Amino acid sequence: MLFTGTLRVRIVEARQLRPTEWSRRFSQNEAATAAIDSYVNVDWDEYPMGKTQIRPKTNEPKFNEEFIANDVHQGKAIGFSVFHSCVMPPDDFVANTRIPFEDLKIGSAKNDIWVDLEPHGQLHVIVEMHGNNVEG
Numbered sequence: 001m002l003f004t005g006t007l008r009v010r011i012v013e014a015r016q017l018r019p020t021e022w023s024r025r026f027s028q029n030e031a032a033t034a035a036i037d038s039y040v041n042v043d044w045d046e047y048p049m050g051k052t053q054i055r056p057k058t059n060e061p062k063f064n065e066e067f068i069a070n071d072v073h074q075g076k077a078i079g080f081s082v083f084h085s086c087v088m089p090p091d092d093f094v095a096n097t098r099i100p101f102e103d104l105k106i107g108s109a110k111n112d113i114w115v116d117l118e119p120h121g122q123l124h125v126i127v128e129m130h131g132n133n134v135e136g
Contacts, residue, residue, distance in 0.1 A: 005131010
């Protein structure tokens with residue numbers, strides 16, 4: 001199934017975020033549970049929708065930020081990628097996930113869900129979709 005229509009995504013919060021082994025590669029004393037300066041990139045089928053503000057020094061950030069895409073055309077999935085903001089680019093990858101549009105409800109119902117991130121953590125999102133699913 002492919003989705004065509006308007007997509008509204010609210011990033012509410014995250015929990016159990018932690019730096020990856022790669023991001024700790026130069027820091028021997030930094031624990032796996034060290035606080036990170038996190039932000040979330042949101043996209044549909046690799047088309048960027050937005051990026052949250054950076055939430056410093058926490059593993060359980062509260063975002064409460066909303067992004068809208070009015071022109072989704074035959075979309076397959078929505079993606080969320082969490083990064084740790086670094087002084088020198090590129091920012092370190094923390095975790096990500098993709099949700100197929102066919103797993104979400106279309107119409108007035110809000111999809112208020114916690115999604116598991118890979119390799120670890122969870123993200124609380126609210127997704128509203130107004131449009132149509134089409135065979136693809």
